Every structure is written in C-alpha cells, then in structure tokens.
Amino acid sequence: MGRGIVQLFAQAGHTVRCHDAQPGAAAKAVDYVDGMFARAVEKGRMTAEAHAQTRERMTACASLADLAGCELVIEAIVEDLEVKRALFRALEDVLGSDAILASNTSSLVVAEIAAACQRPQNVAGLHFFNPVPLMKVAEVIAAVRTAPAVVARLRELTEGAGHRAVVTADQPGFLINHAGRGLYTEGLRILEEQVATPADVDDVLRDALGFRMGPFELLDLTGLDVSSRVMASIYEQFQQEPRFRPSSLVPPRVAAGLFGRKSGQGWYRYGEDGQKTAAPAKPVPEMPAGLTVWVDPAASGAAGLRALCTEAGARLVDRAQDAALLLVQPWGHDATRTALALGVDAARCVAVDPLPPLALRRTLMLTAVTTPAARDAAHALLSHGGVPVTLINDSPGFIAQRVMATIVNIAANIAQRGIASVGDLEDAVRLGLGYPKGPLGWGDQLGAARLLEVLQAQLATTGDPRYRPSAWLVRRVALGLPLTTAEAQR
Ligand SMILES: NC(=O)c1ccc[n+]([C@@H]2O[C@H](COP(=O)([O-])OP(=O)(O)OC[C@H]3O[C@@H](n4cnc5c(N)ncnc54)[C@H](O)[C@@H]3O)[C@@H](O)[C@H]2O)c1
Incomplete structure (x- = not known):
C-alpha cells in the first residue's frame, strides 16, 4: 500500500519521502514506483521529462529523523495498534507541531492511535484501496478529536491527487467496508437457508443487478481467511449488531483451508490457469404441449x-x-x-x-x-x-430482493447515523466497491417502498432483527421522498 501511496502523491507533483523499518525496503519501493513511471513513459502515458522530475521528487529515507519537515505523513505499516501507536509517538518528536499524521489502517479505531499522541487533533485516517493508483477513492477518517482543518486539508490533498475523498466518521469499517457488508451477510444467509447455491447467488446478482462479481466470487478473490476476520471484527466493533452477524458456515471452511483462489478451492474450484470451473447449467426441460x-x-x-x-x-x-x-x-x-x-x-x-x-x-x-x-x-x-433461468427454493424475498433490501437498509442506517454525507456515501460505494450505482439512488430506482416491504416481510417471517428497517428508510418511504434527500437539521 505504501508503494501505491508514494506513486499517487509523487505523480501529483508532491515531494515524497519514503521510510520503512526494514533496511533497504524504502529504496526498493522508490525503485518500484520509478519502474511504474518508466512503463507509463513507454506506453505514452507520461513524458520522459515528467518522469525525470518525478524521480527527483521521491527519496528513500533510512531513518525516521529524515522525515523532519514533512507537512503530512501517511502511515501504511503493519496492522497492529501498539506498533502504530509507537510509530506515531516517535513521529511527533521528529515532525513540526502543525504536521498531519494520517493512518491507512483498514480496521483499527483511529482514535486509539491518536490517543497515544500529544497532538491528537493532528491525527486522522486516510484509507486507500488496493491498487492505490487505480482505486480512485480514499476515506478521510475524522476521529473524535481530529481538527476540522486537518480533515479539510486531507480532502484537498487527496482530491488534488485525482482521487475522490470521502469523509467518514471513525466507525467500524469506516464507510466503504461498512456499506459493503450487506452483500456478504445476505449472500451467506441465503446459502444458510439452502435457498440457492453460491453460483446461483452470484449469477443472479451479476446478470440481474449488474454487480461485477457476486459475494462468493468476491470472497474467493479476497480469501475467506482474510474476509472472515473482517466480518468478525466489524460485528464485534458494532457491539454485535445483528445486521452484521457473521455466518456459521464460514469458520469450518476456513479451518478446512477453503480460502478461495489462493488455495485452489473456495466456494468454487480453480484450475491451474486460475480460472474457476463452472458447474454445467441445468438443462432446460421441454415445453409441455398445450400448457x-x-x-x-x-x-x-x-x-x-x-x-x-x-x-x-x-x-x-x-x-x-x-x-x-x-x-x-x-x-x-x-x-x-x-x-x-x-x-x-x-x-x-x-x-x-x-x-x-x-x-x-x-x-x-x-x-x-x-x-x-x-x-x-x-x-x-x-x-x-x-x-437463463435460476431456480431457487422458497424464501422470504428472492435473491436480488433480499440482497438489495439489505444493502439499501445498511446505507440508510449509515445516513441515519451521520457516518458520511449522502453524496460521499453514494460515490464511495460506486468507486470503492465497484457497484453500478450508489445504494440510496439505486434504492430509489428499484422502489424504496418495495424494498421496505421486503424488509418488513423478512422481519415478520424470520423474526430476525437483522431485517429491522432503518428509521431513515421508513420516514422517507412514508413521506414519499427520494432516499438521497438529506435530513433536515435542527
Ligand atoms: N493490503 C491492502 O489491500 C490494504 C488496503 C487498505 C489498507 N491497508 C492497510 O495498510 C497498511 C499496510 O498494509 P500492507 O498490505 O501494505 O502491508 P505490508 O505488510 O505489505 O507492508 C507493511 C510495511 O510496513 C513496514 N513496517 C512494519 N512496521 C514498521 C514500522 N514500525 N515502521 C516503519 N515501517 C514498518 C514493513 O516492513 C512493510 O514493508 C495496514 O494498516 C493495512 O491494514 C491495506
């Protein structure tokens, strides 16, 4: 992640210093990024002159002290709270009192990192996605004590580098991983209930709704070992909120090593070429005469x-x-x-x-x-x-209805809780998760009243509180307002 961040800001015209605790790693990272620019020159995407100037702007630093004078430090080290806290404390001694300290953490509470610092107002999250230069969005995480000017500056620097900066509260999964929960939780719930196979769920969501990949294909891509930890951590951080309850189907599969692509088998099997082997479609029966x-x-x-x-x-x-x-x-x-x-x-x-x-x-x-x-x-x-036809077993709501109702309900609750503005939420989901539309606008298009009906029927049928509709959704449907309408403020 560090390499991608160096590339992004060097290309945007900033002077970038790069440090890694492992000797030689920072120099390797700078060489790697330089190689990326050299390839861009070969492909005609960068001039040789711009390349030379960019090379000049990147420096590998052997010691932390060499970062003195930096206006902003973006930390992308190991995901360990104590290691990050120690680094932030050490950085405060090296940097000027106005310097901004940003963490690229995916899962830690930014306030817990900031709490180790003398100037927590200067600490925020700046969460990029992999690969950084191609994933054109970053979350600016405002921790409880982050100064508004720090949030504004991070937003400005990120957007200046060509990425959409979305501002989010310091809440579990921040904005994008939070909004992305529904696809997995509901996909797994459909499987638990034996409504459909993983391939059926993925096929329906790709073909009928326009997702690039279904939840099982995505889990196989990320690795179930990694995803299961994220699912468990977000559920625990949300104080066991039923909407994020992980599936009991996952731990035995992790124990068995069915991680996905990297282990050759997950929800699908993968051949030598890395391609998944598709089960043959059910043959279409003859149309009965005189039906x-x-x-x-x-x-x-x-x-x-x-x-x-x-x-x-x-x-x-x-x-x-x-x-x-x-x-x-x-x-x-x-x-x-x-x-x-x-x-x-x-x-x-x-x-x-x-x-x-x-x-x-x-x-x-x-x-x-x-x-x-x-x-x-x-x-x-x-x-x-x-x-093509997908046959499924009986279920309160079909695959597409259930998944969309869940995604829209989680998005409505993000808006309700003020975790992000509606505009940031919509863009973050499109850019960070690759969904064809922002969840609230998509809900409007499919019919918010209909999706609310799906949630209410699921709640009534299963009694599971994961399906309780967000008050934000209920109010907008009652008023006939688009879901993308911001709430009036007192
Ligand atoms: N990999 C992803 O897709 C991804 C996406 C978003 C955010 N993140 C977050 O970014 C951070 C880095 O992830 P990564 O996948 O690039 O990890 P990585 O293991 O590839 O790289 C971490 C680097 O940090 C160095 N390091 C470790 N401790 C250090 C210290 N105390 N001081 C200086 N350098 C130190 C290591 O030598 C290593 O080169 C993590 O917080 C992770 O949660 C990762």
Missing part, C-alpha cells in the same frame, strides 16, 4: 409475464383452477405464503422475481410443495428467448 397458465393479475409484472407466456406458446386462463401452472410475483414474501394468501394451489405454483425486468436472467422460486411438473413447465416457459 395452461394463470398469472396473478395483481402481480407488478403481470402484463410482461402474460405477454411472455403467449409468445412462448402457452395458453392463458382466467381462473387458477383451470391452469397447470400458476405464476405469482411476490415482494418479500415466500412462494408458499403467497399461494396461500391468494387461495391458489401451492403445488402448481411458481414465483417469478419481479426484480429486475425479465430480460437478462429470470429467477423462479418454488413453494415447499411445487410439483416437478409445474417446476419444469415454468423453467421451460421462462427460458423463452434463450434467457
């Missing part, structure tokens, strides 16, 4: 579903008792309860996810008693046009 279908007329996507049935050659009927297949489209409720509430036969019923529109992937949910004939008929019918 009769009833579509719940109250379903939000009823018109689209009816058109699709006709195009695929099925015959629509008006009365459920006349149909071989019954299609429903619940929000938040499971297929079984939906069939019972509508007074239709659960054995012939299949639920179709109304989220998102039917174009890219269609998710079908069975009731607890759906017959194989009804399941196969629905699979054949909804595969019309060559669109």
